[in-house]
Every structure is written in C-alpha cells, then in structure tokens.
Amino acid sequence: TSSQNATTANGKLIVVANRLPFVLRKNDQTGKWERKASAGGLVTAVAPVVIQGNGLWIGWPGVQLDDPNMPIPESDPSDCTPTAGLRSNQVVAVYVEPQIFDSYYNGCCNGTFWPLFHSMPDRAVFSSDTWKAYAAVNHEFADKTLNALKCLNKEDIEAGAPLVWLHDYHLMLAANTIRNEAESLDLKFKIGFFLHIPFPPWDIFRLFPWADEILQGMLGCDMVGFHIEDYCLNFVECCQRRLGCRVDRKSLLVEHGGRTVRIRPLPIGIPYDRFLQMAHEAPKLISTNQQIVLGVDRLDYTKGLVHRLRSFEALLEKHPEHIGKVTMLQISVPSRTDVKEYQELKEEMDQLVGRINGKFTTPNWSPIRYIYGCVSQMELAAFYRDSAVALVTPLRDGMNLVAKEYVACQINPSPGVLIVSPFAGAGEMMHEALICNPYEIDDAAEVIHRALTMPEDERVLRMNCLRRREKENDVNYWMRSFLKAMGTLITEDGEDVLP
C-alpha cells in the first residue's frame, strides 16, 4: 500500500505551521530547555519527510522564550517519536512579542477565524487591532521562510525547487508576502497551503471585514488544499464573488494575478497502523461490564458537547432500560484556556455533568464519567478499543480524527458502532457510520439507542468497511497526495500509486 513506500519530496520541504512538531519546556531541576513531543497525525506523517529530505520546520515553540535567539535543544536520546530525528538546525522557532502573539493567537486566530470558519459568526469578534497583529505575525513567519529560502545552497536548489508548505488558518496571509518578496530576490520555489478547518460559504466569509486580503494571501500559492470538495467550492466562490477572479468550478481552478491556482480536496487520514498496534498493546483500563459510550474532544464549542450530554440524558429518559447498564465516558482535553468562550464552556459542562449525574445516579452506578484533562495515546487506544459506541457529534468540524482513530482501534471480534455528525468532514466519507444531527436532541437519543442495540452481524459489516477505508486512506497517503498535487512526489520504487 501507499504507506509502505518511503515518501520523499523532489526538492527541500519547508513546513511552516503555527506550532513546531514539539513544544519546548524548561526542566525545573536542570533549568535547561527540553523538547516535549507532540503526538498528532500531522507530525507523524510530515516530520519523517522533513527529516529524510533534510528540510526545515518553521513554527512557534508553544511557550514564550526568554531569549529570541536561543538555540533549539537537540532531542533527548530516549525520544522515539517521529520528530526525534529532527536536528536543531532543521527547526526555526518564531519569536513574537508576548502582547502581539496574544492578539494574533487568542484574538484573531481563535477569537475570529475559528468561530467564523466554523460558521458560528455570532461568536466571532472583529477587531482591527487583532487583525493588525495577525498581519504582523504572518509577516514574521514569511520573513523566516524567505530567510530559509535564501540560505539554501546551489546543490539544494539544483536537486529540485524547494517546496514551502503552509498550514492552517493561522497563516493565511504568508504565501502572498513570500511570493512578492521572493520575486524581487529571484528565488525559485513552489508553495502550497493546507487548511485543516472548514472553509465557510461565501455568505459567512463575507462578514470578515478584510476578506479580500485573506483570499489574496491564500492565492499567493500554487495549490491550496482543503479536506473536502465543499470547502474547495466555497473558496472558489469567494474568490469569484469577492475578487472577481475567473474560476473553473469543475477543475477547481482560480485565475489570479496572471497565474492559475489549483484548489484540491485532500482529506487527511490518521497513522492507522500506529493506532492498530496500540490497540493490540494497550492494557484493559475500563473496569466495568457496562456498555461504554465514548466521547473524546478538545473542550471546544464546535464539538457539540452540550448537545451530546443532553442527548445522552434524553436516552436515559426515553429508554430507561439502559439505566445502570450504559455509561458515558467523556474526555475533554483543555484547550485555548485563555479565551473567554472556552472558559464559559468549561463552566457549562461542569454544571451539566453535575446536573445529569445528580438526576440519574444510583448507589452503584452513575451515568457520566467525565475527565477534564489529557490522556496518553495508549490510554486513548484502550478507551477506543473497549467502547461499544463512539459519539463524534460536532456542530461543525473540518475533518475529525477521533472518528478515524476509533475505527482503527476496533480490533475486538464483536466491534462497536461509530456515530458521526454530518457536519464533520469525516461524516462526508464514513458512510457506514450512523449519521446523527447533533441539533436534534431526541433523534440523537434514538440513534444512540440503535447503536447500543445493533445486532453483531450489522456491526461487523459496517466496521469492516470503515476500517478498510481508513487503512487505505491513512495520513501517509494524504502526505503523498499533497506532494503529488504539488508535482513533487518521488517514491522509493519510482512508482506512482496514487490515482
């Protein structure tokens, strides 16, 4: 399969993302800075390509550094994560003044673009101050990228045009700056962008006062990738209606500044084999013979957590036969805790869990087990493997990897059932899951009931299909699809296996 071939880019890969593939932490005892690896799928797929091709990763180290010029520490010898081989000279830490960074990250990225792009405009705050900070930080990332391009030696460039890969809504302006400034310096390179969240319809996107600049920023690329075709079409329509670009909806092309920009759906996958292996190795952690209904999310208002708890409450009301026999396990990972909306959601969830538990708990059972905190990948694999139902019911979600991780871990002969929202990118493709509109609380309760009572043969049929699809379309396949869309894919055997 695609994942077995080593993937390399023709030309050096320069990844530019808000976050580096690890965070820096100061060791309290030694006072020295150390790397703490991140576990995400993006890092798993992309870091090896950067390492192999001697590329670069430009990003924010996750903390405020004491000294902007501080050298990046090498990885710990015991580190066996995918980023361990990333040498310190392959990492560029972007330093921004704390106040500007706060205005860019908490203000513009998480206070404006996050809600707006998830079609929740009422939650979005529009402010020219945070927008200025956003532009300044994008400029800083662009400068670092230009510097990296200037520092490449002749052999690097002769091996193939370097490839700059920008990630996500934090960096929507950088491509244009890089392209404009590189032109006067006569630097040759290719540049692509991937948006990890939805791209909203024109009628929502147009609310952003500086919408033109965002579109122009992204159109500085040769290719712009989104998870699904709907987001591609939204983007194409915005380019046409806002900038008056000539577009081709069928071939997904946008003409801009005398160039043609390719728009591509590139649905991301997970490191399937890694989850499969963890599911085999993970110890049994859930000590109950009850059916577990599992939810795993960053604590974020887009995830539909309040709706989810209400539908579980409705299930217990409408189908009391589940009382004492079914438990919901909700893991909420703290996220963006400096943003007011996230603090308020935390309060609301704490109260709601308390209220529902107070209503139904018996001396020997309570309906909801609620974890507000981080769990390890191994614990997660155990929870996925041993849960009867996974509830993935966001109100809006670019893709949602929890749905995919759950099916990868379903190794028991009597598998569980995935419930997924149609408003997640994952809901578009995982056809054999039960689809549930999270806004319809009573109907969602019925879907959970159906999942809990589904005959084994139907569960097996559905899960087999879901697993096969995720195995084939894993995160390595996504990485290769991106390189192919950029025209820079090389495989070990020289064979191109993508359609």
Ligand code: G6P
């Ligand atoms: C989403 C975004 C990522 C982001 C992640 C965690 O998945 O698409 O870019 O890194 O959320 O959010 P954080 O603000 O902690 O980076």
